[in-house]
Amino acid sequence: MLSNRIKALFNPAQYHGWGRNKRYFEGWYYKVVSKAEDRAFAFIPGIAMNENGEKQAFIQVLDGKKLTAEYHKFEAKEFHPEPGKFEIEISGSRFSIDKIQLNLPGIQGELNFLNLVGWPGKWYSPGIMGPYSFVPFMECYHGILSMDHSIEGQLIINNEKVDFTGGKGYMEKDWGKSFPSAYIWLQTNHFSQSGASLKASVAKIPWLGSSFTGFIAGLLVKGELFQFTTYNSTRLLKCFTDKNKVELVMENRKYRLEIYALRFSATQLASPISGFMDGRISESMTDMVEVRLIDKLTGETIFQDTGKNAGLEVAGNVSEIQL
DSSP states (O other), X not given: OHHHHHHHHTOTTSOOOTTOOSSEEEEEEEEEEOTTSSOXXXXXEEEXXXXXXXXXXXXXXXXXXXXXXEEEEEEGGGEEEOTTSOEEEETTEEEESSEEEEEETTEEEEEEEEEEEOOOXXXXXXXXXXXXXXXXXXXXXXXXXXXXXXXXXXXXXXTEEEEOTTOEEEEEEEEESOOOSEEEEEEEOBOSSTTOEEEEEEEEEEETTEEEXXXXXXXXXXXXXXXXXXXXXXXXXXXXXXXXXXXXXXXXSSEEEEEEEEOOOOEEEEEEETTEEEEEEEXXXXXXXXXXXXXXXXXXXXXXXXXXXXXXXXXXXXXGTOO
16 A cells, blocks of 8 residues: 555556545546537546545536536445556546546546646656645645647437547546635636647645645646746735636746636536535636736747636635735
C-alpha cells in the first residue's frame, strides 16, 4: 500500500487512496464536447468514504446542454483501481488517461483521447499543486491530466448514437477530505485559436489553524503553457464574482492574465464533505470566458480571445476570497 501511495505522489493521475478507510474522496473529471459543440458532457467517476468508514463508489454524469445531472452510486467493492498506473473500473465502466468505456443506464460506448497536453511536472513539483503536493495535511489536492485533447468514438445516449469524433476534451481530478469552503473554478478549451486552453481556480485554503487564498491558472497558447500559481511568485490582483460574471486578474514577473467570464444557467452536482458526497455545487458548461495575456515588459497583448463551452463553478462564501 505504501509503495503504491509513493508512486501516486509523483503521478497525480493515479489513485492516491491506497490504505485510506475514512474521510477521503477521490474523483476524476472528464469533459467531452462534440465537434459541432451541440453536445457537452462531464463524466466524474470516484470513491468516497465518510468519517465512520462507510464507503461508496460513484459515477456522476452532467449533461451540459440539457442542464441535467445523474449520480450513479455503487458499492465500494465495485471500485477497482490499478496500482502503478491510472486505470480504474467501476461496475463495468472503465476509465484511464486515454480512454473511457461507459456501461451505465442510458449511456454505453467508448471514447478514445488523442494528443493529450498535460501539466508539466518535475520530481520536486510533480503536478499543478507544485510543492504543495508533498504537504500531508491539505484539505484538497488537485491534478491536471490534460489541458486539451481530441476525441474519437461514439456513445449511445438514451438510444441515440452521439458521435464525438473530432470533438475536444479536458481532464482533471481532485482528492482529499473536502472541497474548499469557498472557491471559483473555470475551464475552457474552445477558443477560435486551435490548441488554446485555460484553467483557473481561486480557493480558500485551510493552513495550520488559519487559512490563505490559493490560486492556480494555466493558459496554453501555441504549445506554451503560461503558469500563474501561488508558489511561482504570482500575485492575485483581482477576484470578483456576482450572479452575472467572474473577474480574475493575476500577474507574475513577466505576464499579466485577465479573465472575464459570463455566468449562465448551471446544474447541481454532488461534492465531498468530510469524504462523503453530501455537498452540492452548481456547475455550468455553457459559459463564455474572455481572456487576455499581456507581456508586461513590452506591453504587447500575446493572446486575446473568447472561450466557449466553459465549465464554471462558484461555491461557498466567495466573499472570503474576493479582492
